[in-house]
Amino acid sequence: MSTKSQVLTLLMKQAPNFISGEEMAQQLSLSRTAIWKAINELKKEGHIISSSRNKGYCYGKSDVLSAEGIRLALKSATPSLSITVLNSSESTMKDAKLAAINGEPDNTLIVADIQEAPIGRFGRPFFSKAGSGIYMSMLLRPNQNFEEMAQYTVIMAVAVTRAMNKLIKVSTEIKWVNDIYINGKKVCGILSEAMSDVESGQISNVIIGMGINFSLKQEEFPKELRKKATSLFPKEEPTITRNELIAEIWNQFYAILNQLPEQHFLEEYRQKSFVLGKTVSFTQTGVEYEGIAVSINDHGELVVQLHDKTEKILSSGEISLSSINPTT
Numbered sequence: 001m002s003t004k005s006q007v008l009t010l011l012m013k014q015a016p017n018f019i020s021g022e023e024m025a026q027q028l029s030l031s032r033t034a035i036w037k038a039i040n041e042l043k044k045e046g047h048i049i050s051s052s053r054n055k056g057y058c059y060g061k062s063d064v065l066s067a068e069g070i071r072l073a074l075k076s077a078t079p080s081l082s083i084t085v086l087n088s089s090e091s092t093m094k095d096a097k098l099a100a101i102n103g104e105p106d107n108t109l110i111v112a113d114i115q116e117a118p119i120g121r122f123g124r125p126f127f128s129k130a131g132s133g134i135y136m137s138m139l140l141r142p143n144q145n146f147e148e149m150a151q152y153t154v155i156m157a158v159a160v161t162r163a164m165n166k167l168i169k170v171s172t173e174i175k176w177v178n179d180i181y182i183n184g185k186k187v188c189g190i191l192s193e194a195m196s197d198v199e200s201g202q203i204s205n206v207i208i209g210m211g212i213n214f215s216l217k218q219e220e221f222p223k224e225l226r227k228k229a230t231s232l233f234p235k236e237e238p239t240i241t242r243n244e245l246i247a248e249i250w251n252q253f254y255a256i257l258n259q260l261p262e263q264h265f266l267e268e269y270r271q272k273s274f275v276l277g278k279t280v281s282f283t284q285t286g287v288e289y290e291g292i293a294v295s296i297n298d299h300g301e302l303v304v305q306l307h308d309k310t311e312k313i314l315s316s317g318e319i320s321l322s323s324i325n326p327t328t
Contacts, residue, residue, distance in 0.1 A: 007038040011059035020056035073247030092137035093209040108139040132216040137209035154300040159252035185230035
């Protein structure tokens with residue numbers, strides 16, 4: 001751990017109390033000069049650190065993304081994460097894929113303050129702004145069969161809604177497959193991809209990525225998105241930090257994994273779905289269909305009853321809902 005990381009972790013642990021430079025130097029076995037240099041570097045990065053000649057230093061709550069801030073908010077039941085925080089990324093999904101190729105370990109998390117070329121499902125771009133969103137991807141190495149892949153996307157959606165509901169007390173809904181909505185507007189998109197081992201026929205790597213509109217003001221969205229998208233704090237100042245939300249999302253995600261094979265999360269997913277009971281239009285293998293979304297099965301697939309009473313099973317990788325309308 002670098003000197004700056006050690007100093008930041010200690011300041012965060014001590015907050016909101018002051019800690020003297022001498023005590024910090026003793027605890028970390030560093031010189032007072034090293035402490036002073038690290039604190040100045042942290043201030044330049046945007047961390048709010050107040051100082052008093054008599055009391056020392058105090059860390060103020062600031063929304064600067066940091067591996068240290070995320071780790072401090074992780075629960076003991078959550079596995080140790082290998083966390084990389086980037087100022088900017090073309091795409092954290094691409095970063096995670098490269099990490100997989102380079103042999104990075106299970107539970108590798110990559111977080112960026114902004115994505116220069118963010119991509120959602122089916123290669124669709126989405127809006128990104130520095131300091132106002134959460135853009136992250138997790139590398140998992142599950143060694144499971146392809147039939148179990150769908151569970152990861154469903155679990156992730158439930159984990160995100162649980163974290164948002166717990167920390168911000170918002171009412172969230174899920175648009176199948178994994179878009180999170182608040183008050184009829186999209187606040188989060190989730191994307192999952194698998195990499196397989198040809199010889200074993202198993203999934204060697206799973207990458208789960210997401211983009212969350214955190215504190216983007218409603219008027220800052222492009223005009224074409226203002227009626228479709230929102231953020232967790234579209235008007236008011238955030239009551240939590242991005243680090244806290246990131247950590248809670250993964251706390252909830254691993255809590256569900258630790259409870260498997262129990263599948264209570266599936267019922268929670270169904271209850272939060274605003275697609276069920278609605279008329280949906282979609283395209284599958286080049287053919288357009290319309291029907292009523294009647295259920296979500298145990299694989300996370302959407303079951304749609306067409307007008308001729310036949311059913312179509314829709315998996316996340318092959319279709320996209322083009323419209324959702326109330327049934328008449």
